[in-house]
Amino acid sequence: MTTDMLKYVWQFILLCLLQVLIFNNLNLGGYVNPFPYIYLILMLPISMGRIPVLLVGFFLGLTVDVFSNTGGMHAAATTLIAFYRPLYIKAQSPREGYELTAVPSIKQFGITWFIPYALLLVVMHHSVLFLLEAFRFSDFFHTFLKAVLSSGLTMVIIVFIEYMFVNERRR
Amino acid sequence: MKNILLFIYRNHVFFVFLLLELACFWLIVRNNNFHRGSMLNSSNQVAGSIYEFNNGITEYFKLKTINDELALENATLRSMLSSSKYTVSTTNYTVRDSVSRQHYTYVPAKVVNNSTDRRSNYLTIDRGLLQGVQPEMAVLSSAGIVGIVKDVSKNFATVISVLHKNSSISAKLANTGYIGSLTWDGRDPQVVQLMDIPNHVELAEGMVVQTSGYSAMFPAGIAIGKVRSFSIKEGDNFYSIEVDLFTDMNAVSVVYVVNNMMGAEQQELELQAQTDDN
Structure with missing residues (x-):
């Protein structure tokens, strides 16, 4: 358990650094801003309690906020998906329930389960984030396009991480 | 009372969620204000x-x-140094500068x-x-x-x-002296918008826009950019002017x-x- 904890702490730091030092500086035509740091929320163990997931989401967003001078915008978006994630997972649960050690990954659940799961949370996070950033609906099409394009790139990066770095963990 | 406590207990996850979201919005609102010394930004x-x-x-x-x-x-x-200037006058005056x-x-x-x-x-x-x-x-x-x-x-x-979003800098058209305010519409990081120039002013592309010196922050006469294009919306008394920034905001490194x-x-x-x- 403690080694698992350490692993998640390490991944928290790594994803935040990648986000603020590399992905925040990616500026593709002013429209595409990927936020792959939310991968941390996607891959938390399924058995984790709802309150701990919420807290992880909140502090993850807050850390990125501190580095991007965005107040609490990231935290608002990550807290929302951290709240919604267990609801989605519960609704999708197989008849016999989940294994205790289950982690939402492509290796364990297959790509046809993972893509809708990740896409829903990514789009939710990006839409909330970009709307909060613009703080009005007048530029709606501009904001919407930004959210869609950025979500696409974030998905590509997350699936890439899944295939490259996630080892078989099923016991 | 008991029912209220029971209700909160049953939905405690939702209430924690609500509490965290409220904290986020408080942070967002606070971040929009000037002058609130706070640790939660990248100046820490x-x-x-x-x-x-x-x-x-x-x-x-x-x-x-x-x-x-x-x-x-x-x-x-260097070109401004007195050593790189040719003295036109034949007599030299030493001015003890107590005027400026x-x-x-x-x-x-x-x-x-x-x-x-x-x-x-x-x-x-x-x-x-x-x-x-x-x-x-x-x-x-x-x-x-x-x-x-x-x-x-x-x-x-x-x-x-x-x-x-909230940036608004007092600027003037260099040759005419008309004052407007400079804002940004969030699209091109090289182009900002000059507002409040009345429609009877004669404009030309390439006119220089500089700081007005009206605010206590910017010295007067610092070049900001050049007029890229301008138009008047029907029924509007003011121009919409696009200004090309001289500073490349993407590559700025020494300030x-x-x-x-x-x-x-x-x-x-x-x-x-x-x-x-x-």
Whole structure:
């Protein structure tokens, strides 16, 4: 358990650094801003309690906020998906329930389960984030396009991480 | 009472969620205000140090452009030296200068973090309180304007970029003297909008836009950019003017923080006039 904890702490730091030092500086035509740091929320163990997931989401967003001078915008978006994630997972649960050690990954659940799961949370996070950033609906099409394009790139990066770095963990 | 407690207990996850979201919105609202010294932005020591370390690495890739910029600026400054001027008059006068007093001083700083792709952009610079940087000081680059200081820590400061939702800088058309305010529509980081120029002014593309000196932050006459295009919406009394910035906000790396030594005096006086009105 403690080694698992350490692993998640390490991944928290790594994803935040990648986000603020590399992905925040990616500026593709002013429209595409990927936020792959939310991968941390996607891959938390399924058995984790709802309150701990919420807290992880909140502090993850807050850390990125501190580095991007965005107040609490990231935290608002990550807290929302951290709240919604267990609801989605519960609704999708197989008849016999989940294994205790289950982690939402492509290796364990297959790509046809993972893509809708990740896409829903990514789009939710990006839409909330970009709307909060613009703080009005007048530029709606501009904001919407930004959210869609950025979500696409974030998905590509997350699936890439899944295939490259996630080892078989099923016991 | 018991029922209320039971209700809260049954939905405790939702209430924790609500509480965290409220905290987020409080942070967002607070972040929009000037002058609230806060640790939760990139002018704090930890974030500043990480960005400084990162800048130490990426700076090497930008050295060539930085060198070019500085060389250009050196050349401009050198041409202003009295040694590079030809004295027209045949007699020399030594003037003991008690007429002009120092009005502005400049603190050079390095940009350690910058963004241009968001709706509201900020820069972080590696100078702070200890080097004399204060909130609401203007920030210039060698080419033009950059923004206004928001928060300062001991050794770092965050700067509201001209590319910010709430940025509004007093500017004038160089030859006509008409004053407008400079805002940004969030699209092209190279182009800002000049508002409030009345439609009877004769405009031409390429006209220079400079700071007006009306605010106590920016010295007058600093070049901002050139008029790229202009139009009048039907029934509108004012032009919509697109201005090409002289400063390349994507590549800005060496900046100067302007300390207006008489700024406080001017602001105090203007505040007095405002309170007298009310």
